Amino acid sequence: MLIVGIGGTTRPGSTSELAVATALAAAQRKGADTRHFGGTYLASLPHYTPENPARTAAQHELVETVRHADGLIIATPGYHGGISALVKNALDLLEDLRTDTSPYFTGRAVGCIVTAAGWQACGTTLTSLRSVVHAMRGWPTPLGVTLNTAATPPFGRDGACTGPAADRLTGLANQVLSFATCHASGPRDPATAPTA
Template identity: 55%
Template sequence: MPDRPKRIVGLGGTFRQASSSERLVRAVLAQCAAMGAETAMFDGPALARLPHFNPEHPDRTNEERALVEAIRACDGIVIGSPGYHGGYSGLVKNAVDLLEDLRGDARVYFDGRPVGLVVTAAGWQACGTTLSALRDVVHAMRGWPTPVGIAVNSVEQRPFGPDGAIIDEAIAGAIHAQARQIMAFAMETII
C-alpha cells in the first residue's frame, strides 16, 4: 500500500446538539489529525439521516453508502455513545448494523482496525456497562478496542469549559492516550 495519511473515522452522538460524546469523539479525531491522520466524522445528525437497517433491502441511500465506504477505507475508528439504560444509543446501533454490508469484503467489518471507544453517561455504572457493550460489539466486528476507553460520568465530571475546550486534565490525558494508541496500531500492518 502506498504511503498515505492514515484515515480515522468517528461516529456517534445523539439528537442532542453538541452532545458530550460527540464532542469527545471529535477531540480524539483532532488529536489523530495532529498526528498526521485524515479524519471524517459521522455525528448524531448524520446518523439520524440513516434509515433503519434492513438487510432485505440492499439498495442504499447516499448517506448509507458514504458511511460504509468511509469505514471500508479507514485505518481506525472512534465510536462514541451516551449510555442509555445500560447500553449504547440506537443511532450508533443502527450505524453499526449497516456495516453488515462489509461482510463480503476481503477485510470484513472492523478487521484488524483499532477502535477507540468514548462513553458519556449519568453515573459510573452506566459508563461501565455501555463501554463494555461497545467493546463486545467491536470484538464481534473483528476490531481491536484500544486499551484506553474513555468514560465520562456527566453527573460528577465537567469536561468542557465555557468555550468548549477540554478543561479536565484527566479526560484530556485519556483523549491523547487513546489517539496515540489508535495511530500507533494503525501504523502496524495487520494480516
Template identity: 50%
Template sequence: MVDSPALLPLVVGIGGTIGGVSSTERALAIALDAAGREGFRTRMFGGADMARLPLYDPKATTRTDDERDFVDTVRQASALIIASPGYHGSISGVVKNALDLLEETARDENRPYLADMPVGLIATAYGWQATGSTIAALRSIVHALRGWPTPFAAAVNSQVTKFDDAGGANDPAVVAQLQMVGQQVARFAPLAIPHD
C-alpha cells in the same frame, strides 16, 4: 513523506446523539483531534449524520447516499473511534444502528467488517454506572466485527465533566484520557493500513 493531506491515513469517529451537539460528540472531537495531531486525516459521523441513516434493513436491495457514504468512509479508514452515551446501561440505538450498517462490508475481500482495525472506545453517561457497561458492550461489538479495541477506553461522567464550545472540558484529566484514545488508535493504525 506524504505531501497531500488526501493521502494521509484516515481515522473515522462515530458517535453522538440526535438533537444537537452532545457531550459524547464533544468527547469524540477531542479524541479525533489527538489522532489528527499524530498525522492522520479525521472524519466524524456525529449525531446529525447518524440521524440521516435509516433503520438498518439487512434485506434492502438499495442504500441511501448517506448509508453509502458512511460505509465507504469506514472502508477507507485505518482506525475508528466509537463514542456512545450510556442509555439504560448500554449503547444508544443511533450508534448501534450505524454499526449494524457495517454488515455491508461482510463480503469485502480485503477487509470484511473491521478486521484487524484498531478501534478506540468512549462512553459518556450521567453518572458512573452506565459508563462501564457501555464500554463493555462496545468492546463486545468491536470483537464481533473482528476489530481490535485499544487497551485504553475513556469513561466520562457527564454529571461531573462539562465540555465547552472551545473544544475542551473543565477536567484536564478527562481531556488527557480522551486524547489517549486518539493517540492509541493512531499508533496502532499503521499495523492495519487498508488494502486497495
C-alpha cells in the same frame, strides 16, 4: 492515515460528539486525516434493513468511508445501560462490509468512548461497545474512555476539553494511531498473511 469517528447525539452540545471530536483533533495533530459522522448525520440514516440492499447516499458514504479507514473512534452515550439506538443503527449498517476481503473492522484498532450520567452505565456500555467491536473483528484499544457527565463536566461551554479527560481522549487516539502505523505495511488480517 484515515481515522474515522462515529458518535454523537442530536442534542446541542452532545458530550459523546465532543468526545469524538476531541479524540479526532488529537489524531489530526499527529498528522492523520479524519472524518466524523456525528449525531445529526447518524440521525439521517434510515433504520438498517437486512432484507433490502437499497441504501441512501448517506448510508453508502458511511460504509465506504469505514471501508477505507485505518482506524476508528466510536462514542456512544449510555442509554438505559447500553449503546444508543442511533449509534447501534450505524454499526448494524456496517454489516454491508461482511463480504469484504477485510470484513467489518478487521485489522483496525477501535477506540471506544462512553459518556453517561453515572459510572454504572459508563461501565456496562463500554463493555457492550467493546463486545460489538470484537464481534466485528476489530481491536478495541487497551484504553477505553468513560466520561461521567454528571460528575465533573468534561467540556467547557465552548466545547473545549481540558484536564484528565483531554489526556485520556488523546491517549486513546494515540493508541488507535500506533496500531494503524504498526499494521500499515502488512495485511489487515494476520490469518491471511502469506506463509513463507
